[in-house]
Amino acid sequence: xxxxxxxxxxxxxxxxxxxxxxxxxxxxxxxxxxxxxxxxxxxxxxxxxxxxxxxxxxxxxxxxxxxxxxxxxxxxxxxxxxxxxxxxxxxxxxxxxxxxxxxxxxxxxxxxxxxxxxxxxxxxxxxxxxxxxxxxxxxxxxxxxxxxxxxxxxxxxxxxx
Amino acid sequence: xxxxxxxxxxxxxxxxxxxxxxxxxxxxxxxxxxxxxxxxxxxxxxxxxxxxxxxxxxxxxxxxxxxxxxxxxxxxxxxxxxxxxxxxxxxxxxxxxxxxxxxxxxxxxxxxxxxxxxxxxxxxxxxxxxxxxxxxxxxxxxxxxxxxxxxxxxxxxxxxx
Numbered sequence: 001x002x003x004x005x006x007x008x009x010x011x012x013x014x015x016x017x018x019x020x021x022x023x024x025x026x027x028x029x030x031x032x033x034x035x036x037x038x039x040x041x042x043x044x045x046x047x048x049x050x051x052x053x054x055x056x057x058x059x060x061x062x063x064x065x066x067x068x069x070x071x072x073x074x075x076x077x078x079x080x081x082x083x084x085x086x087x088x089x090x091x092x093x094x095x096x097x098x099x100x101x102x103x104x105x106x107x108x109x110x111x112x113x114x115x116x117x118x119x120x121x122x123x124x125x126x127x128x129x130x131x132x133x134x135x136x137x138x139x140x141x142x143x144x145x146x147x148x149x150x151x152x153x154x155x156x157x158x159x160x161x
Numbered sequence: 162x163x164x165x166x167x168x169x170x171x172x173x174x175x176x177x178x179x180x181x182x183x184x185x186x187x188x189x190x191x192x193x194x195x196x197x198x199x200x201x202x203x204x205x206x207x208x209x210x211x212x213x214x215x216x217x218x219x220x221x222x223x224x225x226x227x228x229x230x231x232x233x234x235x236x237x238x239x240x241x242x243x244x245x246x247x248x249x250x251x252x253x254x255x256x257x258x259x260x261x262x263x264x265x266x267x268x269x270x271x272x273x274x275x276x277x278x279x280x281x282x283x284x285x286x287x288x289x290x291x292x293x294x295x296x297x298x299x300x301x302x303x304x305x306x307x308x309x310x311x312x313x314x315x316x317x318x319x320x321x322x
Binding site: 021024027028029031033070072074075077112114116136140142143144146154156 | 233275278299303
């Protein structure tokens with residue numbers, strides 16, 4: 001089940017959010033991002049949106065934020081970011097969140113969705129996005145310093161809506 | 162001459178900044194961007210930087226801001242934005258500002274510079290950047306709704322340093 005995130009969800013989001021960001025393998029966020037800053041970055045307000053995916057017991061499995069990628073005459077293209085609790089993967093949460101974001105963007109009247117910084121070695125994310133109709137518009141060479149793999153590409157991915 | 166911008170420069174920047182943004186042909190900023198918000202967006206502080214180009218009389222001809230394009234493990238790539246007073250073009254101000262930004266980024270230890278949203282119909286900018294070694298990594302199809310030309314591409318441009 002996917003529902004709007006509230007500030008009360010933050011204590012359930014932050015542990016896995018922190019773990020993912022601190023690992024520094026998939027997000028271009030500061031690896032030492034503080035909880036308060038992270039909450040301000042992640043919990044968006046209308047017309048943008050942040051959701052959580054929860055299981056039958058109400059446990060938060062993952063979260064997504066969705067927003068305009070640019071402003072002004074570029075504001076008709078959406079963007080989104082996704083995090084799934086690494087201890088609760090394999091249940092289709094990432095796909096459900098991404099499908100939800102695409103539906104939201106369509107309903108909001110966006111013309112396309114764009115991701116600005118998909119780490120090329122993040123194969124599960126790249127494959128998920130491709131399976132949902134995204135394609136790589138371009139790749140920033142060595143745009144990401146992966147803590148294990150070293151300098152790797154950062155994909156810009158896009159799909160029309 | 163290019164020097165650091167100060168808050169005291171804002172009254173000289175805002176008239177042409179406003180004119181450029183309101184025209185909506187080259188920036189993905191809200192066309193009705195308020196002066197206070199614009200000042201906060203444009204006048205960056207260290208380690209990022211904002212400069213003005215001035216002539217012999219101290220008249221502001223243009224301005225540039227330069228900053229990291231991402232954070233964390235993507236923070237080694239810089240970005241920059243440039244505005245030249247439309248009434249004072251043709252004096253090489255844009256080129257001087259761009260060369261200055263490249264030099265700054267090199268000195269700061271950035272590995273590359275990336276522009277995220279270069280309007281494809283902004284030929285002077287695209288040609289300037291290409292002449293300075295940038296290439297188009299990819300183009301967001303119809304990523305910009307040009308008020309005259311309609312939907313046009315938004316280039317992501319990049320050059321190693």
